Amino acid sequence: MNKKEDGTDRRDFLQSGLLGTAAAGLAITSTSHVTAQTVPDAAEPEVTNEVDVLVVGGGTAGHVAAIQAGRAGAKTLIVERNSQLGGTTTTGGVSFPGLFDAWGKQVIAGIGWELVKESVELDGGELPNFSRVPQRHWQNQVYTNQFLYAILAEEKCAQAGVEIAFYEFPQTVSKTDGGWQVDCVGFGTKRRVRCKQIIDCTGGAEVVGMLGFPRLREEERQPGSFLFMLGKEHQPGRDLNQRLHRLYVHGADSTNSRTATEANMTGRKSILARVRNEKKRLMHLQPETGFRESYRIQGETLITVNDYTSGRVFDDAISNAFYPVDLHTKTGVRPKPLKPGKVPTIPLSALIPKGSRNIIVAGRCVSSDRLANSGLRVQASCMGMGQAAGVAATLAAKAGSTPLEVPLAEIHSLLREHGQIIPGKA
Ligand SMILES: Cc1cc2nc3c(=O)[nH]c(=O)nc-3n(C[C@H](O)[C@H](O)[C@H](O)COP(=O)(O)OP(=O)(O)OC[C@H]3O[C@@H](n4cnc5c(N)ncnc54)[C@H](O)[C@@H]3O)c2cc1C
Numbered sequence: 001m002n003k004k005e006d007g008t009d010r011r012d013f014l015q016s017g018l019l020g021t022a023a024a025g026l027a028i029t030s031t032s033h034v035t036a037q038t039v040p041d042a043a044e045p046e047v048t049n050e051v052d053v054l055v056v057g058g059g060t061a062g063h064v065a066a067i068q069a070g071r072a073g074a075k076t077l078i079v080e081r082n083s084q085l086g087g088t089t090t091t092g093g094v095s096f097p098g099l100f101d102a103w104g105k106q107v108i109a110g111i112g113w114e115l116v117k118e119s120v121e122l123d124g125g126e127l128p129n130f131s132r133v134p135q136r137h138w139q140n141q142v143y144t145n146q147f148l149y150a151i152l153a154e155e156k157c158a159q160a161g162v163e164i165a166f167y168e169f170p171q172t173v174s175k176t177d178g179g180w181q182v183d184c185v186g187f188g189t190k191r192r193v194r195c196k197q198i199i200d201c202t203g204g205a206e207v208v209g210m211l212g213f214p215r216l217r218e219e220e221r222q223p224g225s226f227l228f229m230l231g232k233e234h235q236p237g238r239d240l241n242q243r244l245h246r247l248y249v250h251g252a253d254s255t256n257s258r259t260a261t262e263a264n265m266t267g268r269k270s271i272l273a274r275v276r277n278e279k280k281r282l283m284h285l286q287p288e289t290g291f292r293e294s295y296r297i298q299g300e301t302l303i304t305v306n307d308y309t310s311g312r313v314f315d316d317a318i319s320n321a322f323y324p325v326d327l328h329t330k331t332g333v334r335p336k337p338l339k340p341g342k343v344p345t346i347p348l349s350a351l352i353p354k355g356s357r358n359i360i361v362a363g364r365c366v367s368s369d370r371l372a373n374s375g376l377r378v379q380a381s382c383m384g385m386g387q388a389a390g391v392a393a394t395l396a397a398k399a400g401s402t403p404l405e406v407p408l409a410e411i412h413s414l415l416r417e418h419g420q421i422i423p424g425k426a
Contacts, residue, residue: 046190049163051075052397053390054182054195056170059087060097060379061363061386062201063153064111068390069199070160071111072414074397077193078162079184081169085153087203089379090146092290093227093244095236097379098141101130102322102343110420112383115156116142119149123237137324137337145237165191173198173210178400179358182207197393197403198359201386204254204294205353205365213353215295218370222292222328224252226267231280244284247271250330254291263289292328292364292377299367300349300404308372309338314347316408317423318392318415319384321346327374338375345423346376348411349404351389357402362389384420391415 041047053069055062058080066078078085088094097116100108120127123145134140157164168186175181179196200207205215227244235242249267253259267289275282301314305325321344324335338344350367351360362385364377375381391414392403399406412422 045188046192049077049191049193049195051077051163051193051195053077053197053199053393054079054180054193055199055201055390056182056207057081057087057200057202057363058085058153058164059201059203059363059382060089061382061389062087062199063157064115064383064386065199065201065362065390065393066162067111067153067156067160068387068418069394070157070162071418072391072394074390074394076160076162077165077195078157079165079168079170079182079191079193081167083166084150085157085164086146086150088290089144090150090153091286091288093146093286094290094379095144095146095149096138096141097144097383099137099322099378100142100380101128101140102320102338103341104131104133106130107320107322107343107421108380108384110384110387110415110418111156112380112387114419115149115152116144119144119152120237122152123148125237137335143237143242147236165189170207170210173207179397196358196397196400199386199389199393200359200361200365201363201389203291203364205297205361206295208297208353208356208359208361208365209295211353211356211359213356214298215365216298216367217295218293221253221294222374223248223250223330224254224263224267224289224291225249226271226289227284227286228271228282229284230274230278230282232283234284248328249289252289252291254289254294260289260291263291293370293373294365296365296373297353297361297367299361300352300354301347301367303344303346303350303366303368303372303376305369305371308344308368308375309336309342311338311342311344313345313424314349316347316349317345318348318351318388318408318411319346319381320344320421320423321376321378321381321384323375323378323381325371325375326378327371343423344372344375346381346385346388348388348392348408351385351392352404358396360389360393360403362386387418387420388415391418
């Protein structure tokens with residue numbers, strides 16, 4: 001006998017149980033629990049930070065800069081206006097960073113490589129063999145899982161003692177005796193930051209712009225891209241067959257919230273039209289447009305396309321870079337590979353806004369002409385710049401000087417200690 005006390009039998013019970021679950025929705029297959037720590041003074045809308053280094057923008061260059069500063073002993077805060085670290089690598093979905101190698105050997109390593117390698121290994125993915133020179137440059141890009149990458153970046157920030165402030169951005173920046181006062185806003189939060197050094201990793205050098213230092217911008221910029229997948233499942237971090245569809249959004253402009261809103265809505269509307277026309281399911285869509293180009297700083301040095309393609313080793317080189325000249329236009333892109341053996345370098349002075357003190361940039365806003373920038377903007381190069389900026393800002397904060405006054409030998413030595421390859425010595 002399998003009768004229950006209320007007279008129903010076990011089979012009835014199981015059936016009604018299943019129906020009950022169906023009514024609640026079968027889409028959720030499991031529930032687990034975790035408890036967030038109570039944020040001290042969460043009800044208090046105004047907070048203050050005193051730090052050595054403030055990193056603005058936690059994207060491709062920014063999180064590496066912050067981890068480096070934290071590991072080198074600087075009290076570090078990173079302010080990121082979105083909800084996760086990684087920027088274009090994660091939120092933009094360009095989760096195939098390149099290029100860490102050139103001509104059969106690795107030329108960029110350090111913290112960016114550590115993260116990329118660890119995320120691929122954790123994901124059971126495959127790393128390229130850098131001793132092989134590929135037929136096409138993109139074959140040595142590293143396919144990473146964007147979701148894992150963002151979480152690992154957070155973990156490494158926490159381990160380095162870096163404080164993270166998501167959903168916030170600077171509203172005003174003013175000079176103080178010892179550096180800067182940066183007032184940031186987020187929803188329900190006003191944050192006053194006093195710092196010795198700023199690292200601007202916003203992609204378009206937004207803090208540099210707020211301070212009134214000159215920036216460069218083209219009348220017509222490269223298109224942005226929305227990455228998505230129609231009709232076929234997308235497997236993050238897997239091989240070329242799993243690559244995403246790319247929608248060029250011409251005129252995409254990351255200058256401010258209004259222009260970025262326009263780019264996002266234009267892209268999504270076009271993808272909706274494709275879904276309707278092609279009658280395919282939308283299987284993957286990044287939350288925002290990836291922007292290739294906006295502002296670049298006018299730095300103490302400007303890297304020209306000739307410097308870039310000739311593989312000039314600058315006297316104050318702090319990082320290598322490697323990628324073809326890669327300018328996207330209305331008619332697509334025709335990458336111009338570098339000549340065999342050439343490895344471009346990035347000088348410290350191209351990260352310093354002209355005439356500035358106590359501020360350094362890293363990422364695609366590096367001081368460069370447009371064609372040089374089309375190669376310099378790629379992710380391994382941005383990560384290399386981020387690490388160098390983290391070192392230079394930390395040493396400047398400790399010495400009470402400015403990044404350009406830090407002896408180059410000290411920058412190289414600390415970079416080497418943290419696993420980076422120094423130009424000319426790879
Ligand atoms: C569609 C596309 C395809 C690409 N393909 C490749 C490729 O195949 N291989 C490759 O290596 N590279 C590729 N790139 C280039 C590369 O991905 C980017 O140039 C690089 O990631 C830029 O890094 P970044 O750190 O300068 O900026 P981002 O990674 O964009 O980071 C900027 C961060 O700053 C935040 N931010 C901005 N303003 C503020 C503010 N005021 N306050 C707080 N936070 C702010 C943003 O939210 C973001 O997180 C591609 C780029 C695009 C868009």
